[in-house]
Each structure stands twice: as structure tokens, then as C-alpha cells.
Amino acid sequence: MVTVLFFVLIGSGLWIGSTCSLSIGPVDFSCPLGAAQVMAAAGVFIPALAAGSLLTLLLIVFFGRAFCSWVCPGRWVFNRGTRPGRGSGKYRAWIQRGLLGGVVGAAWLCHSPVFCVICPVGAFCRGAILAGNGGSFLPMIAWIGVLLGAEWASGLSWCRDLCPLGALFTRLSRFNPFLKVKKNPEICKPCNVCEKSCPEGLNLAKDADFSACTKCYACLEACPRGAIEIKGYDGKLPERIKERDASR
Amino acid sequence: MAVEQPGSLSRRDFLRVVGGVTGASLLYLLLRPDKREFGSVRPPGALPGAGFEAQCIRCGKCLIACDQNAITLNLEGLPQINGLSGWCNFSLECIAACPSGALQPIDPKTTVEIGIAVIDENRCIAWNWPGCRLCYEKCLGIQKAVWLDEEYRPHVDESLCTGCAACVFVCPQSAAAGQSKKYGKAVSLKAT
Numbered sequence: 001m002v003t004v005l006f007f008v009l010i011g012s013g014l015w016i017g018s019t020c021s022l023s024i025g026p027v028d029f030s031c032p033l034g035a036a037q038v039m040a041a042a043g044v045f046i047p048a049l050a051a052g053s054l055l056t057l058l059l060i061v062f063f064g065r066a067f068c069s070w071v072c073p074g075r076w077v078f079n080r081g082t083r084p085g086r087g088s089g090k091y092r093a094w095i096q097r098g099l100l101g102g103v104v105g106a107a108w109l110c111h112s113p114v115f116c117v118i119c120p121v122g123a124f125c126r127g128a129i130l131a132g133n134g135g136s137f138l139p140m141i142a143w144i145g146v147l148l149g150a151e152w153a154s155g156l157s158w159c160r161d162l163c164p165l166g167a168l169f170t171r172l173s174r175f176n177p178f179l180k181v182k183k184n185p186e187i188c189k190p191c192n193v194c195e196k197s198c199p200e201g202l203n204l205a206k207d208a209d210f211s212a213c214t215k216c217y218a219c220l221e222a223c224p225r226g227a228i229e230i231k232g233y234d235g236k237l238p239e240r241i242k243e244r245d246a247s248r
Numbered sequence: 249m250a251v252e253q254p255g256s257l258s259r260r261d262f263l264r265v266v267g268g269v270t271g272a273s274l275l276y277l278l279l280r281p282d283k284r285e286f287g288s289v290r291p292p293g294a295l296p297g298a299g300f301e302a303q304c305i306r307c308g309k310c311l312i313a314c315d316q317n318a319i320t321l322n323l324e325g326l327p328q329i330n331g332l333s334g335w336c337n338f339s340l341e342c343i344a345a346c347p348s349g350a351l352q353p354i355d356p357k358t359t360v361e362i363g364i365a366v367i368d369e370n371r372c373i374a375w376n377w378p379g380c381r382l383c384y385e386k387c388l389g390i391q392k393a394v395w396l397d398e399e400y401r402p403h404v405d406e407s408l409c410t411g412c413a414a415c416v417f418v419c420p421q422s423a424a425a426g427q428s429k430k431y432g433k434a435v436s437l438k439a440t
Contacts, residue, residue: 013312016309016312016313016345017307017308017309017312017347018307018308018309020305020306020307020308021305021307021309021347021348023309023347028347030305030307030347031305034305034306034307035305035348037305038302038303038304038305038348041301041302041303042299042302042303043302044303044349046303046348046349048347048348048349049305049347049348052347111298111301111302112298112301112302113302113304113305113306116305116306116325117306117324117325122306122307122325123325125307125308126306126308126321126325129308129311129312129321130308130311130320130321133311133312133317133320133333134317134333135320135321135333139323142274142275143275145271145274146271146274146275149267149268149270149271150271152267153264153267153268153271
């Protein structure tokens with residue numbers, strides 16, 4: 001619903017642009033990955049894009065990966081063949097850093113923002129804009145179909161393992177203290193239902209790092225015991241408590 | 249359960265290979281270079297050469313900003329003007345909308361040139377039969393770059409033409425029939 005609202009606001013002209021670069025009144029947001037690619041490709045510093053990316057990065061720190069499950073149209077398409085647990089190994093952080101470096105490096109090498117051209121979110125927005133102006137939506141559908149096929153054939157999940165945007169948001173979400181899911185340890189019995197319901201394959205009973213959480217709150221509905229709650233503000237509380245307990 | 253023979257394909261792997269090949273061929277069919285690819289130019293203020301491809305963030309804001317509907321996006325997501333959907337009146341709204349500086353500000357008082365119109369004499373109605381002068385009449389109100397010779401055949405004055413694509417837009421030949429030699433838009437744009 002929020003995705004639909006987002007695109008209705010863009011379509012009605014109240015918000016101008018796409019997910020790549022969005023103007024809400026006088027405020028410009030821009031995709032941080034797109035901005036990094038464009039600056040690497042062109043070899044110039046673009047102040048407007050840098051400022052827009054900073055605003056977006058602030059939003060990510062405030063809301064974590066909420067973009068992925070509330071705004072991004074990709075969640076309608078991708079994550080169909082996800083196998084829980086796969087891809088969440090201990091090298092995941094380095095895979096994500098490698099993805100980000102690879103995307104920006106490819107843009108620098110090719111002198112063109114390569115990932116922007118194939119980015120499914122950008123392709124969706126461009127297809128929607130084209131369709132709204134008398135063009136064709138068809139190449140966009142074909143391209144997203146190809147990505148879906150690649151996702152299915154590899155057995156990976158696009159949003160969790162492959163999307164460079166998701167990787168960037170996950171890396172940044174470590175600093176996000178707001179609206180986090182938390183288990184209530186008194187009620188929780190590790191039944192792993194949350195892991196099966198989670199598009200990212202997170203397990204609230206076992207995992208410690210929830211930076212990949214997209215705040216879709218599927219676990220909240222799935223938990224049979226109601227042991228999951230949303231913490232409005234949670235600035236790494238568990239570690240502090242651990243330290244305090246250790247010092248006693 | 250069938251016992252897996254060494255060196256034999258499992259059903260799942262076979263389906264994956266078939267799926268991959270089908271996907272790749274679909275991709276090729278849909279994204280191969282279009283034979284009907286129409287002459288197009290970059291929007292006003294575009295950076296020259298490869299700098300435009302490098303600096304464009306592919307957000308489509310220029311397309312939204314253009315109230316003439318002149319700009320379309322190619323498969324790479326780059327904006328272009330080909331005159332099939334509209335023509336450029338040099339309001340320069342796209343430059344104001346561009347967030348990345350791929351479209352650089354230009355002085356609106358100067359005459360902006362984004363390309364040049366080329367008439368295909370094989371397709372042009374007026375060159376083959378008497379009658380049509382729509383591009384001439386359209387250009388009379390804009391640049392007067394199209395002139396008619398004594399047989400009422402249109403020519404483009406290259407010193408006056410700005411590549412605004414109005415003549416392409418009004419050309420009554422069909423854009424969809426562009427593949428044939430005889431039919432299809434008789435005017436197209438060429439980058440200068």
C-alpha cells in the first residue's frame with residue numbers, strides 16, 4: 001500500500017522524479033549508489049547529488065532498510081524462491097562490501113553508471129514514467145523477468161543476496177536505532193517460525209545482528225506466541241546491559 | 249528416488265539450463281538493436297560525447313519536466329529527442345530538472361541547437377507526389393528553416409535548423425512503418 005501511495009504521489013506530480021532522484025517540494029533526495037556511480041563515472045564531484053545522497057543516508061539511519069519492504073516495487077516480484085539461511089554466512093558482510101565496490105568500480109571503468117542501467121527499481125520507475133508519457137512498459141517487464149529468472153536459477157534471493165542497494169542499506173542499518181524488532185526473551189521459545197516468515201532469513205531467537213531487517217514486520221504476525229515487539233528506540237541496548245552485567 | 253548417475257544431469261539442473269537459455273534468448277529478442285531505431289538527438293544542454301552517458305543518473309526527471317512530451321528514454325535509460333512523441337520548444341525545463349548536471353545550464357537568449365533535420369527524399373510525399381507541405385508550414389512559425397523549391401519540394405536550411413523535431417512530429421508518414429524504404433517518417437533528426 002505504501003508503495004502504491006509512493007507512486008501515486010509521484011504520478012500525481014506532487015513529488016517529482018523517481019527513486020533515483022526525487023524532489024519533494026524544495027528538498028531533493030537522490031539514490032546514494034546512483035550518485036556514487038555517476039560521480040565515479042564522470043570523475044567530477046556533483047554537490048547537488050552529494051547533498052541529496054546525504055539526506056537519503058540520514059533516512060536510512062533513521063528507518064533502516066524500511067525502503068526495501070515499504071517502498072521498493074521489487075518486493076512484489078523478487079524473493080519467491082528464497083531458501084532460509086542460505087547466503088547469511090559469515091562472509092556476507094564482505095560479499096556486500098564487494099558488491100558495492102564492484103558496482104562503483106564498474107561505473108568507473110566503463111565511464112557509465114552501469115548498475116543504474118540494469119537496476120530493477122530504476123528500470124521500473126523509468127518504465128512507469130515512459131508508460132505515463134506514451135512510451136512502452138514492455139522492455140522494463142522483460143528486464144525484470146530476466147532478473148527474476150536469474151534469481152530463480154541461482155537459488156538466491158535478489159533482495160537479500162544480490163541487490164547492491166540492499167547491501168548498502170544493510171551496511172548502513174547498523175547505525176539505525178529506531179523501530180527495531182525485538183524478541184521478548186521470557187515468552188520466546190526458539191521455534192524458528194520467525195526465520196521462515198522473514199524475507200531476509202533472520203532468526204529473532206538466534207541472530208544478534210538485525211541490520212538486514214527491512215522492517216516488514218512479517219515476524220510480528222507469524223510469531224505463534226506473540227513474543228516479538230517493536231522497540232521505538234533501541235540504541236544497542238542489549239550490549240550495554242551485557243557490559244553492565246559483566247562489570248558487576 | 250532415482251539414483252544420480254555421475255556425469256548425468258539431474259532434472260532440476262536440466263530445467264535450470266533450459267530456463268537460462270530461454271531467458272537469454274528472450275533478453276536478446278527484446279533488447280537487440282531495433283531496426284526501426286529512429287534518428288535521435290540529445291536534449292538541450294547535454295554534455296558532449298561520453299560525458300553525458302557518464303553523468304546522467306537515468307532518473308527520468310527531464311522527461312517528467314518536459315511539457316511538450318518531446319523527451320523519451322532509450323533502452324539504456326538515456327533521454328533523447330526523436331520527434332515521435334513531441335517536439336522541443338526550448339523551454340529548457342529539462343535542464344532545470346536535471347539533478348546531476350548531465351544537462352548543463354545554457355543562456356536562454358542564445359539560439360540553442362541540438363541537431364539538424366534530414367529529409368528522406370524517398371519517403372517524402374512532396375518529393376514523390378505533389379501535395380504535402382506540413383513541415384514547411386510548421387517551421388514557418390518556428391525557425392523558417394524549411395524552404396520549398398519551385399516544385400514545392402521541402403529542403404532544410406542547415407544554418408537555420410535547430411533540430412527542434414517539430415517537422416518530424418508533424419510529418420504525416422507513419423512512424424510505425426519506419427522499416428520500409430518507401431514509408432515511415434520522411435524527416436528524422438541527426439546530431440550535429
